[in-house]
Amino acid sequence: MRFETKIAVLLRDDLALWQRLNATAFLVSGLGSAVPEVVGEPYADADGTAYLAMFRQPVLVFEGGKELLDKALDRALTRALPRALFTADLFTTGNDRDNRAAVRAVPRTGLDLVGLAVYGPRNAVDKVFKGARMHP
Numbered sequence: 001m002r003f004e005t006k007i008a009v010l011l012r013d014d015l016a017l018w019q020r021l022n023a024t025a026f027l028v029s030g031l032g033s034a035v036p037e038v039v040g041e042p043y044a045d046a047d048g049t050a051y052l053a054m055f056r057q058p059v060l061v062f063e064g065g066k067e068l069l070d071k072a073l074d075r076a077l078t079r080a081l082p083r084a085l086f087t088a089d090l091f092t093t094g095n096d097r098d099n100r101a102a103v104r105a106v107p108r109t110g111l112d113l114v115g116l117a118v119y120g121p122r123n124a125v126d127k128v129f130k131g132a133r134m135h136p
Contacts, residue, residue: 003057006125007031007038010072010132012114013063019114020135023086027117028059030084035119062132069113075128076118086115 009027011020032039032055040056064072076083089102089112103111118125 004122005038005057005120006060006122007055007057007117007119008060008062008125008129009115009117010062010064010069010129011135012066012069014065015114019091022091023115024061024117026090027084027086027115028055031082031117031119034084035082038119061135062129063135064129064132066113068131069116072116072118072128072132073108073111073113075130076116079120079124079128081118081120081124081128083119084117085111085113088112088114 007028009024011023015023038055038057039053042053043051045051073083073085085103087103087106089106090099091114093099093102106112118128120128
């Protein structure tokens with residue numbers, strides 16, 4: 001099945017593995033909560049055990065340098081696409097309140113971006129992440 005939309009994550013290429021995984025999990029949770037149509041129906045196994053719903057389409061993960069992340073955020077904002085961001089400061093906080101305060105304390109042009117998740121039409125997301133490479 002080919003989707004007309006795309007869920008994509010861009011991670012900074014100098015992150016440790018645990019940071020990549022942590023940022024990705026947080027980033028996609030933002031999209032799932034803000035854009036309900038990306039979430040499918042709940043799951044159940046053959047015994048009737050219920051499981052939570054997940055995204056209805058694949059999540060593509062890319063990587064690139066800090067400059068590319070900054071450009072991607074600008075492009076996502078210009079296109080008014082739903083987006084979630086993750087800054088380096090969030091690796092040092094331990095809760096949602098402190099996470100939001102850390103982002104709020106820095107002007108957009110000064111954010112130390114390490115990750116960005118975007119949802120939208122395929123071609124728009126492709127343009128936002130132009131220059132990024134698929135995560136290995």
